[in-house]
Amino acid sequence: xxxxxxxxxxxxxxxxxxxxxxxxxxxxxxxxxxxxxxxxxxxxxxxxxxxxxxxxxxxxxxxxxxxxxxxxxxxxxxxxxxxxxxxxxxxxxxxxxxxxxxxxxxxxxxxxxxxxxxxxxxxxxxxxxxxxxxxxxxxxxxxxxxxxxxxxxxxxxxxxxxxxxxxxxxxxxxxxxxxxxxxxxxxxxxxxxxxxxxxxxxxxxxxxxxxxxxxxxxxxxxxxxxxxxxxxxxxxxxxxxxxxxxxxxxxxxxxxxxxxxxxxxxxxxxxxxxxxxxxxxxxxxxxxxxxxxxxxxxxxxxxxxxxxxxxxxxxxxxxxxxxxxxxxxxxxxxxxx
Numbered sequence: 001x002x003x004x005x006x007x008x009x010x011x012x013x014x015x016x017x018x019x020x021x022x023x024x025x026x027x028x029x030x031x032x033x034x035x036x037x038x039x040x041x042x043x044x045x046x047x048x049x050x051x052x053x054x055x056x057x058x059x060x061x062x063x064x065x066x067x068x069x070x071x072x073x074x075x076x077x078x079x080x081x082x083x084x085x086x087x088x089x090x091x092x093x094x095x096x097x098x099x100x101x102x103x104x105x106x107x108x109x110x111x112x113x114x115x116x117x118x119x120x121x122x123x124x125x126x127x128x129x130x131x132x133x134x135x136x137x138x139x140x141x142x143x144x145x146x147x148x149x150x151x152x153x154x155x156x157x158x159x160x161x162x163x164x165x166x167x168x169x170x171x172x173x174x175x176x177x178x179x180x181x182x183x184x185x186x187x188x189x190x191x192x193x194x195x196x197x198x199x200x201x202x203x204x205x206x207x208x209x210x211x212x213x214x215x216x217x218x219x220x221x222x223x224x225x226x227x228x229x230x231x232x233x234x235x236x237x238x239x240x241x242x243x244x245x246x247x248x249x250x251x252x253x254x255x256x257x258x259x260x261x262x263x264x265x266x267x268x269x270x271x272x273x274x275x276x277x278x279x280x281x282x283x284x285x286x287x288x289x290x291x292x293x294x295x296x297x298x299x300x301x302x303x304x305x306x307x308x309x310x311x312x313x314x315x316x317x318x319x320x321x322x323x324x325x326x327x328x329x330x331x332x333x334x335x336x337x
């Protein structure tokens with residue numbers, strides 16, 4: 001069983017490093033031992049989830065939905081408690097991990113890069129649909145103002161049904177005018193140029209595969225930000241003397257979008273990875289808290305380096321693609337040497 005487990009971890013490591021987009025970044029930033037340690041709990045997690053599903057609801061985890069303030073969350077802490085903040089991009093506690101008088105101020109513990117504004121269009125399609133970079137180009141050949149760019153290798157399938165997501169880069173003025181969520185009809189009525197790029201792309205999919213859109217188009221307008229927490233743990237609070245702040249007595253960890261976030265459909269996998277890594281660290285009962293803090297902070301920083309390089313590359317490639325019909329603008333964006 002140990003040999004089988006080691007084999008599965010080795011296979012997972014190979015798959016993890018085989019990413020054609022940033023496989024080299026992973027190998028440059030992480031040691032193999034770090035990746036192996038992070039992926040080691042995968043087998044036990046998969047086994048536990050399988051048993052939970054097979055139990056048909058026995059010993060279910062109870063989810064209690066409530067509106068909790070940061071002050072209320074901190075007031076709940078008892079000495080020795082471990083608090084894990086996975087409350088997303090608008091993290092409840094991230095900016096409180098900046099120790100000192102700035103704690104709790106907006107962006108006190110957040111570094112943010114605004115990459116672009118976009119709408120994310122999702123729809124269900126009645127046929128198997130796949131797209132690569134050539135597909136993106138030919139289906140956007142007549143879209144001069146806006147390009148509809150679907151996710152590649154991130155399309156979900158249920159039999160012959162495809163769940164497709166795509167993004168369209170929009171202007172800051174477009175972003176300010178649009179509501180947070182809307183449908184395809186609203187887009188066609190108020191932003192016909194944006195809608196035409198979307199509909200033209202979808203019509204070409206239909207011509208190739210003879211399928212149809214099932215239901216409505218769902219559209220969300222979002223800022224595509226790349227950000228991270230300067231401190232992903234409360235280690236600075238624990239190092240302070242002469243304070244009775246709750247974080248000086250109890251360890252706090254940021255997980256998922258609370259710790260760092262990236263655009264272009266990457267954040268879900270990043271969140272799972274950070275949660276698995278933290279679970280592995282907490283599971284080492286003899287690991288001193290200071291070492292746990294340092295190792296988790298280093299891990300999150302390395303993930304930040306990885307996702308920063310990946311996201312900036314994707315953004316640059318998108319800029320090139322969106323100007324592919326304008327050779328002079330394309331040359332301006334190329335930094336060759």
